[in-house]
Amino acid sequence: MIALTELALPLIVAPMTKVSGPELTIAACRGGVIGSFPTHNAHSTEELGSWLTRISAADLRIPFAANVIAHRSNGRRDEDVACLIEHGVELVIASVGAPGPIVEPLHRAGCQVYADVASLRHVDRALESGVDGLVLLTAGAGGQTGWANPFSFVRAVRARFDGPIVLAGGISDGAALWAARVLGADLGYMGTKFIATTESLAGDEYRSALVDATMDDVTTSAKLTGLPTNVLRSWLESVDGEQANGGFDQQRLLDPRDAWSAGHSVSGVTETRTAPDLIAQTRQEYEHARKQTLAIATD
Known part of the structure; x- marks a missing residue:
């Protein structure tokens, strides 16, 4: 397990398609x-x-994570995993599909593997595959996105x-992150x-749309990847095309249209x-919320 004592906050800056790159990753790790x-x-x-490279x-003090789509439609999956192993990546987050095929080679290399899950059935399957x-x-x-209430799910x-x-979903500030810890999560997304x-x-237009939006402007659609996805309604209404059918496919994720994904935490932007x-x-x-909790406990 990643040592929480190494972190300034128990936080992972989530891996986001067409949003997260080296600059954001480095800035996050330098921020603790x-x-x-x-x-x-x-x-x-x-x-x-x-x-x-x-x-x-x-020369970061804090480890970073790489996210790999484990689904069989990801034609680069095995090559990307081999590249991560070659570069000594310490943490991999597996998304979409059973993580089993990538767990064994990553474990042999000393890399921890976390898996995205959205139901207890997903949890059981992930744990059976040996994820950390x-x-x-x-x-x-x-x-x-998922459908479960975070309190119940955790x-x-x-x-x-x-x-x-x-815990991923709705963490819009440090108070919400502290609440996730109290709930029983080790880290927040x-x-x-x-x-x-x-x-x-x-892009600047996407950033501005987030600043102007609230959680009421977020809608769920399977149009983007074939799986339920939370995006800004204004973007979705501007996109032509039919609802995706047949479940997830990696090529839908790599669609050249830059989707404006957003979660309910957009109200905090x-x-x-x-x-x-x-x-x-x-x-x-986070520290203010933690101190408030301690003050309540001693009343």
């Missing part, structure tokens, strides 16, 4: 939290290797698993607010700022 990116954001396995050259930790996709998560998973749990940072790969500034503010909010 775990940065991450999907391997498919690099246009090829060769470019992925270049990204990993650049991140390693930053779980990322709980709950209602309100941006991009690929408690149900904690009853059957004592390893690392990451924060994605939407980091889309609006200057280090992300998002009030400005475009740097990642270090956002982390510093979140840390202040």
Whole structure:
């Protein structure tokens, strides 16, 4: 397990398609939290290797995570995993599909593997495959989302698993992150607010749309990838095309249209700022919430 004592906050900056790259990953780690990116954001396995070399050259104290689509439709899956192993990546987050095929080679290399899960059935399958930790996709998560209430989901998973749990969905500030810890999660995911940072790969129009939006502007659709995905309604209404059929396919994820994903935490996006500034503010909010909880406990 990643040592929480190494982190300024128990936080992972979520890996986001066409948003997370080396610059955001490096900024996150320098801010004392775990940065991450999907391997498919690099246009090829060769470019992925270049990204990993650049991140390693930053001499980061905090580990970073790479996100791999485990689904069989990912034609680069095995090559990307081999590249991650070659570069000594310490943490991989598996998304979409059974993580089993990538767990064994990564474990042999000493890499931990966390898996995205959205139901207790997913939890059981992931644990059977030997993953080290779980990322709980709950209602309100941006991009690929879940349906479960975070309170119920964390408690149900904690009853059957004592390893690392990451809560994804609706964490809009440090108070929400502290609440996730009290609930029983070891780490939180924060994605939407980091889309609006200057280090992300998002365009200015996308960032501005997030600043102007609230959670009422977020809608769920399977149009993007074939799986339930939370996006800004304004973007979805501007996209032509029929609802995706036949389930997930990697090519839908790589569609050249830049989807404006967003979670319910978009209500907390009030400005475009740097990642270090956002982390510093979140840390202040987290400490304030922690102290408030301690004060309540001693009343």
